[in-house]
Every structure is written in structure tokens, then in C-alpha cells.
Amino acid sequence: MGKMNKKFSAMLVLCLALVVSLSACGGSKSADNTDKASGDKAEKVTVNFGFWGTAQDLEIYQKAADTISEQYPEIELKIKQYPSSEQFWNTLPGEIAAGVAPDFIKMSNEGAYEYINKGLFSPIDDLVQTTGVDMNRFPDTSKKIWNVDGKQYGVPNSDMPAMFFINEQMWKDAGLGEYPTTWDEVIEAAKVLNKGDVKGIIVNLDAFHITNYVKSFGGGWGNGETINSPENVKALEMIIDMYDQGLAVTPKSLGFGWDGEVFSNEQGAMSTGGYWYKGYLKDANPDLKMVAIPVPKGTTNGSTMSSDAYMVLKDGKNKEAALKAAYYMTNDDTQTAFMELGFNPAVSSLSEQYFEKNPEFKALQPALEYSTDYGYPTDTKRFTDELVKELEGLILGGSGKTAQQILDDIQAQFK
Amino acid sequence: MLTRKNNRRLLLYIGTIILGLLFALPFLYTIYTSVIPMRHVNTLTSPANWTFENFKIFFTNDAYNVPRWFLNTVIMTGAVVIGNLIINPMAGFALAKLNFKGKGLIYWIVVATMMVPYHMILIPVYVNVAQLGWLNTFWGLTVPFLYQGLYIFMLRQFFISVPNEFLEAARMDGLTKMGAFWRIVYPLARSSLITMSILAFAGTWNSYLVPSTLANTPEMYVLVVGLNSVKDMFFENTPMIMAGVVLSTLPIILFFFLFQRQYIEGISNAGVKG
């Protein structure tokens, strides 16, 4: 046995020796993947665009890549589709280290703040000056979402406020009249709608949904500054109360992944959600009629804005060309094509058409004015994980904490 | 006496069938989910509603090049299995039957290699592959995986049970130890090599993390990655995903079904007449 011990420790020693020697001599071998651009053809600059999404998205982007030379003859645009967002984030660190990362990507504001603050993206203000890209094309509300510490990071592509959905049939069958505008009215309605297998309201214990509740009470996370503000506590108390009364359900307890599945299976009458409900319900339950209204008021009008934008990576080789290409992606043709797929363009002149094409969202148009960014802390994913964990601990695990305790505990971790 | 035996067999069959159904159930349900429209997910619906639309999309949409992905997978899996069939048994044999300095060290290297989640070394491996210019090539997909610590370890455990008389008999016949390995042990270890091939085949065929990282252009997708890139608008279209799972799993099932027949007694048939 002693022999084995010796072998075992010999290996550890060997490993350590190798570690020391190798870490001394290298490790910072910067991987310059010698330029594959092979720019023989008249100084064309190759710009790589990375995205994850659907086959329809790819088609739109491919078309943009084919026509970009009309506006920017010096740019060759290459589209790289990643199988999924998870895959993108798995691959990106290696790509950056190896110098083969895309020059710009499209990203949603739900996670962007973290990456901006951690130094993944380049501010574009200077590039806007030198390239002459017209940022006035986009409304201030959109630009503001992509502005961090006074610096602009994204070229906005689309904006859409969060919404509140009601199952029209259930609402009518219950003999309820006007659609609600406040949470109090929602709770009253939920009491009527709550029967049998159907729950009055779906409150997905997920950061997106919780954030909408706190915003409607005039609260918000304040990028980590105001996690346990009185407004947030009040919103959370209301949610907990709805659970205590048996009016609310989280998709997980019913065995579903997200709120839309519960809604489409008609096991919940109302839910917070977003524009993606439309496309999803079309496949999942084409017979269901939904009503979309702005997120009800707690004490004020407030909801989140889902926005996405093109962002230039910090390590890109040719940032100017990348910004030009990103800007080109927001041209009318591309935006119109995306509008067909259900995205509201972040271009004021086109947005009007959007509500004509998607009349079911007409009620949301005013919410465009007051909806704002999520306001997550820099460690966004850690924060949302922690929030979900605490809420699941209470609702699914019976931790017995109060709203105040939960938010205090989280705040303590994000000083 | 006879009836008692018959009863026992009947019981054996019934028991096996029940167990079999239990094990088959999830896959059968996967198949079921793959042939229903999305609105019927989570419910049982009559065959009248069944449809092959979920499969058809893979073969009609231009964005999905399933035959190409299939070919990529076959090439990748084939190369990896062949590499594993050469490199692992040699190392396993050395660790089981040869006495040399450093053997204990190599043994622990093999064991330690299995313990690190691949995710941890993925970034440096990626850089390694990129530096060699092997991104989106079969080199990158196969060369790093031509050996597997797991299978070396497994074969070592199998080879330990090979009676030493075999090797001695082989040397009497004038074979070197190397010759004894290739000519005697290798063919005799058939059933363990088949097991290894099946496991390596399944593992490589099903792998997602590595191929999706090292080869992420649509022409170089392998089947599992390609079928997973099929996403509906915003959320997963469960039937379509399940159709993808069925498509990518069937070849392994077929492979296994064909190869499990090879489990005929190896060493015991040859006998130790020496």
C-alpha cells in the first residue's frame, strides 16, 4: 500500500513541477490566429456578426449581408449563427482567447449590463463620430437603455414593453367586465377566476416577472442600489400574499417550464409576459384568445422594456466597420422583416406600422413611453439566480422568510 | 418438474417484459411526443392527430442539412472509435500485464483524467485547437479524443482477469509479449472491446458540448448539434426537439442492436488448454 501512496504523491509532485515550469514560461501566449481575412480583393474589410436565433432570423441577416455593399462597398459581412445562446457564451471565452470572436453581436438588455460592465463591449460614441452613423434614427427611450454611465453601447434594434395577459374566454365566462388596470382589480378578478384546475394568476418566480411587479410599485433594483427599497418590499409582499391566498401558481409546481405553457394549457387565467406569447400561442394553442394589456398599476405605471441591440466587442479588429455593419442591420428592409416576425422596431417611423400589423398589442403603445430597463446589478446572473432561489425557497420550500428578509438578505450580497 | 420449470420461465419472461417496458417508456414517450403537433404536448391524443411534420421540417427546410450532419457524425464517430480501439487497449494491457517503472504513475494519470469535468479545460482546448488551425475541421473534432481515460481504465480491469497462462503459452510458441497481445489477448478480449466500442460510439455520437464548441458552422455541425439548433420562434418547440432526439438516437440503437450479438463467450470458448 505504501507503494501506491508513493506513486500517488509522485504524480502530484510531477504535476506541480509542470505547473510551475509552464506557468513561469508562458500561459500568456496570445493566440494570434494569423489573419484569415486574406484581403486580396481591393481592401475589403471582413466583419463577423454573431447571433443565435431562428432560421428566419438567419435569412434576414443573410439578405443584409448580401446587400451591405450597396451602402458600404468596403465591407464584407459574414454571419455566424450559434446553435443557442448558451452555446454562444460557452464558446465566447475561447474565441476571445484565440482571437476568433465575432466583431459584433445582437443581445437583449436582460443580460447586457453585466457584460458591458465586465468589459466585453466597446462604447461606440467615438465610432459614431468617425463613421457618421446617424443615431438620431432611434428614439431616446431606446438609446437610454443602451447607455451606461453616459456612454452609448448599443445600436437599438427593437423595443417592447412587458405585458399582462388575460385568457379572454375565461374572463367572459366569469362575467367579469372591464379589463383591470390595477393589481387590486387583478386580485379581485383572480378570486373569481380561481376554480378547479385553473389558477387565477400565474406568477412565475423568475426575475423578469418579479421586476415588472416591483416597477409597477414605483420600485426597481437600481443596478443593485435599491434592492430592498420599501416599494420593492411592498410588491413582493403582494405576490406572497397572492400565494398565501391560493390565487397564484408558479409554472414549476404544475410541472411546466415557463408561464406561457401554463397559459396555453389553460391552467392559469392571467399572467405577466411579453410579445413572445403571440408566436408561442399560435403554435401551442391556436384556439386560445388572449388579451394583452399594460402591466397593471401598483402605485404607478411601470414595466420593463425588452430591447435588443447590436453591440461591438471590445477586442474586435475593425470596430468602425463593425459599427457601420451594425447600423446597416437597422435599415428599413431589415426592420420591416423583423416586424413581420413580431418585433417592434426601435425606429420611431416604423413603430407606428408595427401596431397596425399587430393590433392585439395596440393597448401597449402608451407603455412604450414609461417602460424602462431592468436595472439589474452588475452581477446580473448571480442576482437573478439569488432572487429566484430565495423566492423558490419560500414558495416551494417553505423557508418562512418575509419579503423584507428576502430582499435584505439579497441586498447584503450586492452592496 | 417440467411444469415448475415452465412456470419459472414464464415468470422470468413476464418480469423481463415489465422491466423492459419500464425502461422503454421514456423513449416511447419521446417518440410519441415527436409525432404530435405542439398543441397536444402533455396530453394523450389519438393516432388520428399524429403527424410527421416535425420530422419533415428537417428534410425540407434549406437551413437544415441533415444528410451532411449525419455524414459529419459518422466520420467523427468512426475516427474516434477506431483510435480508441488501438490506443486504449495497448495502454490498458500495459497497465494490467506489464511490469515497468512508472506504471503506478500512469495508472493514476488515467484515473485522474476521468475526474476533471471537460468543461473546465474547454477554453484552453479551444485555444489549442484554434492555434493549430483546426477549428471547424475533423482534426479538431477527433484528435483530442482518440484516447479516453475511462476506457483505458475499463480495459485494464478486464485484462487483469486474463489468465497469465495465456501469455506464457504464447511465449512458449515463440511470440513476444507484443505479439502475444496483438495475436492472443486482443482477439480474446473481444467482448470487452465490443463494450468499449459501443460506449465510445454512443458517447461520441451523442456528444454536444465539444462538437458545438469546436465546430460551429452549419456545414460542420454534427447531428446532435444541428438538430438542437432548430428552435422555434422564442421558446422550444418540444415535439420538434423530440423528433431531433429520435433521429439522432436511432442510429445508436441500431448500432447497439447489431453489435450486442457479438457477446458470445470469448475466453471461455477458447478454453485454457495449456
Add this chain to the structure above:
Amino acid sequence: MSDYSSKHADLKGNKIRQSWFRSLADSDKTLGWLFTLPFLILWAWWFLYPFIQSFVRSFQDANFAALDQAKFIGLENYVTILQDKEFFQALLHSLEIVVISIPIQTVLGLLLAILVNQKLKGKGIFRTVFFIPYITSQIAITTVFMMLFKQGTFLTKFFGALGFGNVTWFADTNYALLFVCILFIFQQAGFTMIVYLSGLQEIPKDLYEAGEIDGASKWNKFRYITVPFLKPITFFIVSVSTIAGFQIYDQIAAISRYGALGSPAGATSTVVTYFYQHGIRYMNIGYGSAAVVLFFIIIMLITYLQKKFLDEKE
């Protein structure tokens, strides 16, 4: 070697080469290294070198978006992890998965292997069926199990009758980890089965024949011939399953889809999800690497103990 070859050196080059080759191919010392060399070369380049890079990272404060700004911080990552009660909770969960699942799946796998090693009509189909869960995408299997273990299905009602709660298992902090164990046993049983199956093929028949002459009962033959012969393989299965149990990820990711990894409320967090969350999701690759190094040391110790108690003495 020297004697023979030097004598005949001038006479026949061919012979010399042969004898040189012969001694190379026949000496344990050279052949041992020769046979392990292909493995070692690939290993050094594709495992050791990347591993060392990650190992170095574990002493750094590094976020992957800005690796060039990584700072050396000594043992700080390790100290922080060892003060994090979530890490120990994750470790405890990993140990629970291993302790609950491994005995069950090892015995189950052996039983299945014996079953399909009998003269049975259609045994090829049975072998295939038992193996299917191992080769099907674990995400798909988990998705299906999630449909089966929902509140109100026949399965949860059945378990409800046995004293479990009629709840959605993976949404209940009391049952979620057990649910993961069930998934893991179900997956790994097929693997155990085919490894044992090939082990069974290699038991020399004469051993059983000898047993029959002695009038041993079936049980005694199993107890005194089959089990001891399979011991090295059992050791292999137990240690590999332990490692697999520690590395279980896909199932948990599927349960936590759309939510926080380790959902509900961290009830299914494991050492690997801990690494994944901190190293990849939160981009703190240095911290994540440190977690894996600790993880590595822990399983190494466990495997070492298993070897001590389960493997053949050399």
C-alpha cells in the same frame, strides 16, 4: 540482447534487427512505455497542458471577458470557496447522489446483465431496451420524466400511496434531489449492465463446471464464482459511476431550465453546477477553476479509498 546480436552483427543485419526488435517487444520495461506512449502524448497535449492553464487560473481573479486583466491573487479563491456554505451544500448533494444511487444501480445493472445473459427469446431486444436510457439524450429523458412526475399523474399518485407527497417532484425541495437520483440510476443501469455483460462472458466455463462437480447451488456459484471474478469490474463500475455521479449535469440543467441552476431553491445544486454557475455563468473563471480543483481532490481521495477496498491487490 548484447551477446547474441554482437556475435552475428556482421553476418546478418536482418537477424540483429529482429533480435533488437524482439527484446524491445518482449521486455516489460520498454513495451510498457511503448504501449502507453500514444496515450501519453495525446494526454499531455490535450489534457495536461489545458488543465495546467486552468489550474493557474484558479489562483487568479479572472473574468473571461477580460482575461488580459487577470490578476494573481494567491489562494484567495480557495479561501472564499471554503467559506461558502453553498459550496458545502453542493458537495453534500453530490455525495448524497452518489451514496443513494451507486449501490442501487450497481446491483440493478448486475441483475439486468444476468437476466439478458440467459437463454431468453428476444434477448437482443431486451438488451437494447435496457441500454436505451443510457444512449438517449439525457435532456430528453429528463423532460419525459418531468412529465411523469408531475402532481396528479399516476406515478406521483402511486408514490403518494407509498407515503410520498403527491407533488411535482422536481418542484419540491424535499424530493428534487431524489428525482435526480432516479434519473441517474435509470441512465446508468444500462451502462452497468453492458459492462457486467461483457464481464460475464469472460468467466471461464471450467470454473462453473468445477463448481457443479462439487455440487454447489446456483446461489453459491453466484456467490463464490461470479462475484469474485467480477470484482475488478465491480471496482471499475463503482469508481466510474462515482465520477459520473459527481459530474451529473444535463439532468439538473433540464430541471432548472428557464430558472436558476440547482432549482428549486438550490435543492439540486452539485459541485459541477457550482463550478458552472460561478465559472461560466458568472464569468468568474478563476473562482470556478478553483472549485474544480477542490472537486478533483475530493474525488481523487474517494477513488483512492475505493481502490484500497475494492480492487484486486497487485
